[in-house]
Amino acid sequence: MNNQLVELKDLKNNPTHRVPVCLCLDTSGSMGAVTGNFTYTGKTSFLDGKKWDLVDGGTSRIFELQQGVSLFFEAIKEDGTAKYAAEISIVTFDDTAKCLMDFTSLEDQRVPELTLGDNTSMGEGVNLALDLLEKRKQMYHQMGITYYQPWLVLMTDGEPNGNPAELDRAISRTVDLVKKEKLSVFPIGIGEEADMAMLNRFSPARRALKVKELKFREFFDWLSGSLIKASQSGPGEKVKLDVDSIQGWGEL
Amino acid sequence: MWKLVKCAVQGRGHVKAGTPCQDKVCTYTGNGVSVIALADGAGSARLSHFGAQRVTQFVCEEFSDHFDDWFQEPDGVLVKKQLVQKILEQLTDLRQELNCELRDLASTLLVVAAKEDCFLLIHIGDGVIGYWRDGELKVASHPENGEFANITFFTTSSNAISTMKIAKGNLGNIAGFVLMSDGTAESFYSHQTSSLAGVLAKIMKMTLIFPQEKIEKDLLESFEQVVIQRTHDDCSLALMVRPTDSFTGFEDLSQEEKCDVLEINMLTPDIKKKLARYTKIMRMINRRPSCTLVSLSREIHLKPKYTRKYLMNVLRCGLIQSCKNGHYKSSVK
CATH class of the missing domain: 1.10.10.10 (Winged helix-like DNA-binding domain superfamily/Winged helix DNA-binding domain)
Known part of the structure; x- marks a missing residue:
């Protein structure tokens, strides 16, 4: 035969299996807390239910988080499969919950700027994140696109102080989805003041992880590596997440 | 009368990870019966390639030796129960030989057997079974996945019987059947339109024109150079084809x-x-x-x-x- 029995033009074009990921990020006032070299200004402020000393200099949690998210995007874009498979949205929660970035092709996405608010409406944030993931799955169904289990990454440095009923509803929905193996949830506590007991209520399958300040880069490096593995998994192939290693550096 | 060809290639992901090709294919002709079988070993099961091999060989022999018994049984549920039981007996023997767990031998299973004007079709899990009739390619059995792309059902699954699909009937104008694993389906099956790639008809025609060895060599070359580039998974295919009035050669x-x-x-x-x-x-x-x-x-x-x-x-x-x-x-x- 002139050419090969099967040529590239003969093949069906199936969309890459998608992995929808929602980063649900705390942008409450406490995320402005700084470490490193700073000087006190002598002024104070009341934010997120607490009194804070105002300082000059240092590196804030939200700045590091912003850098970590950017690195996460870059790592995914560099992987040949994951850049087409991963679809990422960002929900932030402070006084209210906001969809800062909706799902779309990673190539078209730019990491939006994270800005500080005041309170910690965690329940509202998680509910919005779950709504977005559900909507995305419905879109996949309608378009005939196959997909993997969605991921919810919840990151906070404090205690929720939004609507208690919304918080209970968010915990109940998340736990129900995780138990039915319809969602992978990664609750991450930032710093010493994170309410780990509360985060654990979101996660019946694995314990919430604590990431110390300025360790976001390592966390997002781990997260992108795990996402790349997941995007290449086949039927019956459960991706083993190396949670032990992340726990190790998280406690440094 | 039927010509049977097969092909299985290790996926890029398995090459990288150093895991063997877990897709196994088997073709068999005997007692007037032609059988093609394909099994895709579960990625999470460490010895699934052995399970896939054993299951494909077993079903080829079983349907060759007892085609009429299976075909004439009117109770489809009984057929499913008995077939799963026999498969599990085979895997239990193998488990003892390999000193492993039954779940280590998990695989999907796709089978077509034909005798005279009758055919039988069996499908557990993902992958696709297609047929060629009057020059048209159609899907006989679609992939059976759960909600997510990396979830499917295996010979060892507790719900193997309830998720198994079986069919039987008269061949009529059916000139060919094709089995493909999910890796191959990425290239030859559209998830959006649930249709098959036209090139499968070309492969069937070429199988009728050329010797089996040449087609298997050409298939292998195409799979190695083209088909496996579309996926990280193993890719395999088995087909059987016969001349009919609409295509003689x-x-x-x-x-x-x-x-x-x-x-x-x-x-x-x-x-x-x-x-x-x-x-x-x-x-x-x-x-x-x-x-x-x-x-x-x-x-x-x-x-x-x-x-x-x-x-x-x-x-x-x-x-x-x-x-x-x-x-x-x-x-x-």
């Missing part, structure tokens, strides 16, 4: 397909006349035990020295074989 190919097979350009001067001569040569060789240059020369009304060029080309392409005493015969008979 070379003479029923389109002009473009004939040019492709003969490796000649469609824009060659007098191409229609040349193709008509090739067709006459192939028809004569296919219908007679053997032919000579002189007899073929008479058939196409061309001097032997010119007829020889035609003969040499079909010989080079593998469509015919030369025998002793200047005789020629079809490669596929």
Whole structure:
């Protein structure tokens, strides 16, 4: 035969299996807390239910988080499969919950700027994140696109102080989805003041992880590596997440 | 009457991870029964390639030896229960040999068996079973996944019976069946339109025209160079095809397909006349035990020295074989 029995033009074009990921990020006032070299200004402020000393200099949690998210995007874009498979949205929660970035092709996405608010409406944030993931799955169904289990990454440095009923509803929905193996949830506590007991209520399958300040880069490096593995998994192939290693550096 | 071919290639992801090809294919002809079977070993099961191998061999032998019993059983649920039980017995034996757990041997399973005018079809898990009738490709069994792309059902799953699909019937005009693993389905099956790639019909036609060894070699080459580039997973395919009234062989190919097979350009001067001569040569060789240059020369009304060029080309392409005493015969008979 002139050419090969099967040529590239003969093949069906199936969309890459998608992995929808929602980063649900705390942008409450406490995320402005700084470490490193700073000087006190002598002024104070009341934010997120607490009194804070105002300082000059240092590196804030939200700045590091912003850098970590950017690195996460870059790592995914560099992987040949994951850049087409991963679809990422960002929900932030402070006084209210906001969809800062909706799902779309990673190539078209730019990491939006994270800005500080005041309170910690965690329940509202998680509910919005779950709504977005559900909507995305419905879109996949309608378009005939196959997909993997969605991921919810919840990151906070404090205690929720939004609507208690919304918080209970968010915990109940998340736990129900995780138990039915319809969602992978990664609750991450930032710093010493994170309410780990509360985060654990979101996660019946694995314990919430604590990431110390300025360790976001390592966390997002781990997260992108795990996402790349997941995007290449086949039927019956459960991706083993190396949670032990992340726990190790998280406690440094 | 049926021609059976198979192909299995280790996926890029498995090469990288150092895991063996977990897709296994088996073809078998015996007792008037033709069987093709394909099993895709579970990625999470460490010895699934052994399980897949055992299951495909077992079902080929089972349907060859007891086709009538399975076909005549009217209770579909009973067929599913008995088949799963027999498969689990095989895997239990293998488990003891390999000193492992039953779940280590998990695989999907796709089977088609045909005897006279009857066929049987079995499907557990993902992958696709297609058939070719009246020149059209259709899906007989779609992939069975859960909600997510990396969830499917296996021979060892607790719900193997409830998720198993079986079918039986008369072949009628069905000329071919094809089994493919989920890795291959990424290239030959559209998840959006639930349809099969037309190239499968080409492969079936070529299987009827060329010897099995050549088709399997060409398939392997295509899989290694093209199909596995679309996925990280192993890719495999098994098919069975027979001549029918709508397609008997070379003479029923389109002009473009004939040019492709003969490796000649469609824009060659007098191409229609040349193709008509090739067709006459192939028809004569296919219908007679053997032919000579002189007899073929008479058939196409061309001097032997010119007829020889035609003969040499079909010989080079593998469509015919030369025998002793200047005789020629079809490669596929």
